[in-house]
Each structure stands twice: as C-alpha cells, then as structure tokens.
Amino acid sequence: MGQQHPTASRAPVIVSRGLRKHFRSGTSFVDLLRGRLFGKRVDALCGVDLEVRQGEIVGLMGENGAGKSTLLRLVAGLLVPDTGELNVLGLDAKRTGPDFRRRVCFVNCDERSFSWRLTGRQNLVFFAALYRLRSAAIQGRVERALSMTDLEHEADRPVREYSTGMRQRLALARGLLGDPEIFLFDEPTRGVDPAAAARLRCFIRQDVVGTTHTALVATHSFSDVGDLCHRVVVLRQGLVFSQGPAARAAEMMGVERGTT
Amino acid sequence: MILGVARAFFRRGLQEALSYRVAFGLRLIAMAFSLASFFFLARFINMGHSPLLARYGGDYLSFGLVGMVLLNLQHTAVSAYPQSIRVAQVAGTLEAMLATPTPSWMVLVCSPLYRFISAFLWAAIYLVAGSLFFGVRLEQANLSALALAVPLTVVAFASLGFFGAALTMLLRRTDPISPALGGLSALLGGVFYPTSVLPGWLQEVGRALPITNALEMIRRAVFAHATLGELARPLGGLALFCAVSVPTGLLLFAWTLRRTRRDGSLTHF
Numbered sequence: 125m126g127q128q129h130p131t132a133s134r135a136p137v138i139v140s141r142g143l144r145k146h147f148r149s150g151t152s153f154v155d156l157l158r159g160r161l162f163g164k165r166v167d168a169l170c171g172v173d174l175e176v177r178q179g180e181i182v183g184l185m186g187e188n189g190a191g192k193s194t195l196l197r198l199v200a201g202l203l204v205p206d207t208g209e210l211n212v213l214g215l216d217a218k219r220t221g222p223d224f225r226r227r228v229c230f231v232n233c234d235e236r237s238f239s240w241r242l243t244g245r246q247n248l249v250f251f252a253a254l255y256r257l258r259s260a261a262i263q264g265r266v267e268r269a270l271s272m273t274d275l276e277h278e279a280d281r282p283v284r285e286y287s288t289g290m291r292q293r294l295a296l297a298r299g300l301l302g303d304p305e306i307f308l309f310d311e312p313t314r315g316v317d318p319a320a321a322a323r324l325r326c327f328i329r330q331d332v333v334g335t336t337h338t339a340l341v342a343t344h345s346f347s348d349v350g351d352l353c354h355r356v357v358v359l360r361q362g363l364v365f366s367q368g369p370a371a372r373a374a375e376m377m378g379v380e381r382g383t384t
Numbered sequence: 385m386i387l388g389v390a391r392a393f394f395r396r397g398l399q400e401a402l403s404y405r406v407a408f409g410l411r412l413i414a415m416a417f418s419l420a421s422f423f424f425l426a427r428f429i430n431m432g433h434s435p436l437l438a439r440y441g442g443d444y445l446s447f448g449l450v451g452m453v454l455l456n457l458q459h460t461a462v463s464a465y466p467q468s469i470r471v472a473q474v475a476g477t478l479e480a481m482l483a484t485p486t487p488s489w490m491v492l493v494c495s496p497l498y499r500f501i502s503a504f505l506w507a508a509i510y511l512v513a514g515s516l517f518f519g520v521r522l523e524q525a526n527l528s529a530l531a532l533a534v535p536l537t538v539v540a541f542a543s544l545g546f547f548g549a550a551l552t553m554l555l556r557r558t559d560p561i562s563p564a565l566g567g568l569s570a571l572l573g574g575v576f577y578p579t580s581v582l583p584g585w586l587q588e589v590g591r592a593l594p595i596t597n598a599l600e601m602i603r604r605a606v607f608a609h610a611t612l613g614e615l616a617r618p619l620g621g622l623a624l625f626c627a628v629s630v631p632t633g634l635l636l637f638a639w640t641l642r643r644t645r646r647d648g649s650l651t652h653f
Contacts, residue, residue, distance in 0.1 A: 147648055194648075200483055203648045222485035230483040236476030239396060241403040246396070253392030254484035254491070256385060282403075302485070 137306060137338050138176040138199060143208035145169040145194055168194040170362035171208065176340065181333055183349035183370060184342040185377055186359035192342035195359070196308045199340060200230035213305060222256065229304035233312050235291035240284040244275055244294050247283060248301065255302040269297035272331050289320035296324075296332060307332065307339040313348055325351040349373040389486055390494045397498020415510060422448050423518045436578045441607030446520045450603050451575035453507045454537070458569060458595050460503035461541030463562040464496030465549035488641055492549065500542075522606060529605035529612050536622050537602070540594035543626060546633030550640040553649070569595045594629075597622040 149163030169191045176182050184192040197203045199212055201220030210217040215224050238247045248269060252262040270276040273293040283291065292312065299307060312328060313321035329352055333339045341352055349356050353370040358377060366376045401407070426445030433442075440447050469492060472478035481491045514520035548561050569575060572582065572590030579587050579596060590596045597618035604610035612619070 145648075197648070202479065202483060202645075204646045222487060225483065226485040230479075232476075232480040232483060234476045234479075237480040239400060239475070239477065241400050242396065246399055250392050250396045251480070251484065253388050254481055254486040256388070256485050259388065298480070 134178040134180075136175045137178045137213050138174065138340070139209070139211045140172050140174045140195075140198075141209040143169050143172040143174075143195075143198065143210055144206045145191075145198060145203065146206055167362050169198070169205075172359070172362070172364055174357060174364060176338060178338055179336060180355060181329075181339045181341065181353045183353035183356040183373065184340060184359060185344070185349065185356055185373060186365070190359040191362045192359055193310055196230065196310055196340060196342050199306075200228055200308050201225060202230065226255070226302055227304055228306045228308065229299045229302055230308045231295055231299035231310070231312065233292055233295045233310055233314060235288055235295070235315065238283045238291065238294065241282055243280045243282055244286065244290075244297075245270065245279040247294065248279075248297060251298050252301050257301070265301055269300040272300055273297040273327070288315045289317070289324065292316055292324060293327075296328065300332065305337060307337055309339060309341045309343075311343055311345075312341065313343070313345055318347075321345070321347065322351070328352060346374050346377075386490060386494070389490055390497055393494040393497045394501065397502075401498065401502070411506075415506075415513065418452070419449070419510070419514055419518055422452070422514075436580055439608065440578070440603045441521065441524070443521065443607070445514070445518060446607050447578075447603060448576060449510065449514050449520055450606065451599060453510050454595060454599055454602065455566065455569060455573075455575045457503055457507055457537075458541050458544070459562055459566055460499055461538070462544045462548050462565055464499040464503075465492070465545040466552035466562070468492075468495035468499070469549055469552050488645070489638070492637075492641070496545070524609045525606040526609045526611065529610060529615055530602065532612065532619065533598070533601040533605055533615070533622075536619070536626060537594070537598040539630065540598065540622055540626050543629040543633040544594070546637040547629075550633070550636040553640045553644050569593055572596065574599050591621060592625075594622060594625050597625070 145168045147166045147168055149166060168189075172191070172195060174195075184195060186192050194203065198205055198210060199217060201212075201217055201224055204218055212224070213227055217224075238244075239250070242250070245266060248266045249262060252266055257265055267276070270279050273296055275290065275293055275297060278286065278290060283294065286294065292315075296312070309328070313324055316324060325348060328339075333352075339352075341348060343349060349370050350373065353373075355367065356370050356373040356376065357367040358365045358373075368376060422445055426443065426448060429444040434444075437444060437447055469478070472481065472495065478491075482488055484491075511520065511522065515522045544561070544565065551561060572579070572586060573593050573595040574590065575595070579590050579600075582590065600618040601610075601615050601622070604615060
C-alpha cells in the first residue's frame with residue numbers, strides 16, 4: 125500500500141480534540157506511611173488531535189511511552205480520558221457501552237491473552253459468548269473465524285502448543301467474532317518472524333480489514349506501516365509530532381530520531 | 385444474557401479443571417485423609433462427653449465436619465473474586481475480556497463461578513462421604529430451616545467476596561483479606577469448638593462474623609432439628625450482616641471498578 129487512500133470525501137469516524145490522559149504510578153506501603161497517597165504523575169497523552177476517516181488504515185508510530193497504546197485503549201473505551209473530546213462512530217468514547225464495544229474491536233495481540241490449557245476452538249467459543257452471540261450462531265462464527273485465520277486444522281490443540289504466529293492469528297480470529305466497524309491493532313506482528321509477519325499483514329489487509337473497515341495500527345514496524353497503512357501518525361511525548369503518507373514513515377521517524 | 389455469559393465462564397472453568405486430570409483424584413485422597421483424621425479426633429473428644437456438644441447433637445465428628453466445610457466455603461467465597469481477577473490480570477486475559485461487549489461488572493462477577501459451584505459440590509461430597517463412611521448423621525435435618533439458612537450464608541459469604549475483589553483492584557494484590565478473615569473465623573467463629581468456651585466478650589465479637597451465625601444455624605438445623613423460631617437469633621444476625629454488607633460491598637466494588645477504568649490500573653499487575 126503506502127499510497128494516498130481515496131477516503132478524503134468520507135466522514136470521519138474517529139475524532140479527537142485536545143485528548144489528555146495521565147497515569148499515576150503505584151504507591152508502596154512506605155509511601156502511604158509518608159503521606160504520599162498517589163504515585164508519580166506520568167502524562168501519557170498531552171492534547172492529541174486526530175481524525176480518521178471511514179475506510180482509512182492509520183499507523184500509529186513513536187518511541188516506547190509515546191502514547192500509542194494509551195490512544196488505542198482510549199478509542200477502544202478501555203480507558204477514560206482526563207479531558208478533551210473523543211468521538212468514535214458518532215459516540216462519546218467516555219460513555220461506552222456494549223453496543224460501542226460491538227462496533228469497535230480492540231485486537232489484543234498479547235499472546236498471553238488466552239487460556240493456554242484450552243484449545244484454540246474452546247477459547248474462541250468462550251469469547252464468542254462474551255461477544256454476546258446467540259448460542260446457535262456461536263459455532264458458525266467460530267468456524268468462520270478459524271477458517272479465515274487458517275487455523276481450522278490446529279483448532280483442537282491446546283493454545284500452549286501454538287507458535288507465537290499462531291497465537292497472533294488466534295487473536296485476530298477473536299477480533300473477527302464480533303464483526304466490528306473499526307479494528308484497533310496493538311503491535312499485530314510483535315514477536316513474529318519476518319516471513320510469518322508478512323503473511324499476517326497480507327491476511328490483515330485482505331481478509332480482516334478489507335476495503336470498508338477502518339483501522340488504527342500501533343506498531344514499531346515500518347513493514348507493518350508500509351504494507352498495511354494509508355497514512356501514518358507519529359506520536360512523541362504524548363503529542364502528534366507529525367503525520368503523512370505511510371511511504372514517508374521512515375523519514376518522519378528519522379526526523380524524530382534526529383531531534384532526540 | 386447474563387445466563388449465557390455465566391455458562392461460558394462455568395464451562396471454561398470446567399474445561400480448565402478437566403485439563404488437570406490428576407488433581408481431582410488427589411483431592412479425593414486428601415478428602416479421605418481429612419475425614420479419617422476428623423473421625424479419630426472425634427473418637428477421642430467424644431470420650432469426654434462434652435455437654436457443650438449436646439446442643440449440636442452430641443457428636444464431635446458432625447460438629448467439626450460442618451465447621452471445616454463452612455470455613456472452606458467462606459475461604460472460597462472470599463478469595464474466589466480476588467483470585468479470578470488476579471489470575472486474569474497476570475494471564476493477560478482480563479483486558480481481552482473487558483474489550484468485548486459484555487459489561488465489565490458481569491465479567492468480574494461471573495469470573496469465579498466455577499470456583500463457587502465446585503466449592504459447593506465439594507462441600508456436599510464431604511458431607512455425603514462423612515455420612516456414608518464415618519457415620520455423620522444427616523437424616524434429622526430440618527430442611528425448611530436449611531432452605532433459608534444456606535442461601536443466606538451464601539449471600540453473606542459472597543458479599544465478603546466483593547470487598548476482597550475491590551481491595552484486589554485497589555491494592556493490586558491477591559486476596560488481601562482472606563487469610564486474616566480465615567484466622568479470625570477459626571478463632572472466634574466456632575469452627576472447631578463451640579463459641580461458648582470463649583470468654584464472654586470474645587463471644588460477642590465473634591457474633592459479628594457471618595460464619596458464627598451460619599454455623600450455629602446449620603449445625604442446629606442439621607443435627608438438632610431446630611425450627612426457624614429456635615434459630616431466630618442467628619438468622620437475624622446473619623440477615624442484618626447481609627443487609628449491611630451486600631450494598632456496601634457492591635458500592636465499593638462499583639466505585640473501585642470506575643476508579644480503575646479511569647486510572648487504567650485494572651489490567652496492571
């Protein structure tokens with residue numbers, strides 16, 4: 125990919141204005157005795173303005189701690205912003221409900237995010253129930269997700285026997301259970317060897333996101349951005365540092381590196 | 385909808401338990417050892433013919449077995465929520481579950497379902513095995529009194545679980561209250577001896593614990609065929625405890641959940 129996507133005329137589906145989020149580090153018992161009720165303040169996002177249009181695939185890049193994962197979790201409704209505006213699919217992301225999470229899918233690519241003693245199929249059946257699918261629909265949806273991720277022949281093996289790449293695909297299969305409008309990927313090819321990562325990107329581009337879904341992809345990989353995304357947004361210290369076509373990702377990150 | 389989610393959590397817990405096939409057999413063996421120990425301890429204690437036991441049917445094995453079973457149930461109820469949350473935090477499944485359309489509170493409430501149900505099944509297995517192989521007398525039980533006492537006990541114990549869950553989310557530590565509560569219950573709750581052997585003021589302190597009233601009700605209903613009227617005092621005590629602890633526990637749980645979502649600490653470990 126890498127070329128400008130013809131989405132300019134489409135409506136924005138993710139809009140953030142002045143988005144801020146801070147965290148407090150944990151306090152030890154000794155801190156409490158010293159009268160410190162809260163830990164050190166860490167500003168994760170310091171006023172992010174961002175607009176993503178329907179059908180766009182936008183890469184989020186930046187150094188560790190730049191705010192990529194926090195931004196994804198705010199858009200997913202897993203976190204609540206301190207201040208600022210965050211509108212996703214016309215809904216206020218501060219007041220998310222089941223309907224919001226059905227339309228917005230946070231694809232947790234952490235390979236630990238499954239019950240390792242259960243099989244891939246058992247894990248997906250469990251998550252299908254949490255996606256509030258009717259009992260009659262669960263089996264069909266699970267089979268479809270397994271087939272799309274090319275895991276149907278491995279579905280009855282325990283997840284602990286899967287390779288990292290297979291677990292990433294299982295995470296994608298989980299994301300496909302809900303049929304969302306927006307996908308949020310957090311480092312989808314982390315820990316996967318280059319050949320498997322290329323296949324995974326191809327699969328995400330063609331079968332998961334397609335041409336109608338919108339996606340935000342937080343990644344450190346220029347290959348992810350180059351192969352998947354139409355546009356890249358570089359975050360630095362909780363702010364949008366630069367944004368532009370995916371083809372310029374390396375240049376934009378290079379500029380960032382040169383200044384730090 | 386909650387039934388579908390509850391069923392999914394129960395099935396997952398069962399599948400995980402079945403993946404540890406040896407554990408079930410080992411637990412049965414442990415149960416046999418534990419029952420046999422109680423049997424011989426009871427034989428020794430019964431030789432003294434303690435008048436304090438007459439109120440509960442006169443047999444120490446029956447008395448001690450119910451005490452142990454209820455102490456285990458309380459431990460499960462109090463620790464199941466914190467352990468489920470903690471395991472999901474460490475295993476990395478919590479965030480994946482919270483990202484689904486199922487409400488957060490439902491995920492957290494249903495997570496320990498298998499532990500709860502299996503704890504009750506094990507309690508029943510203990511009592512039935514005690515009755516079949518060691519002569520624990522269950523046939524005199526007043527079922528109508530038990531029909532009120534057991535659900536009230538479950539609600540009281542579960543409400544303690546909400547406090548445990550809230551503290552786990554706040555402190556990011558596993559099961560912060562269960563060890564202390566277990567020790568206090570064993571000391572003051574009448575688990576291994578009647579509370580009447582305690583000094584008067586300690587008996588009063590013990591009455592504030594839900595297990596004290598629960599044990600009094602269940603033992604007297606099962607072994608002395610006590611009627612609801614005769615159980616009015618412990619019943620009232622437990623009902624009062626539930627009336628205070630259920631709303632307080634739920635409010636604390638809901639407040640902690642909102643707070644962790646705001647500060648992003650629910651999935652931290």
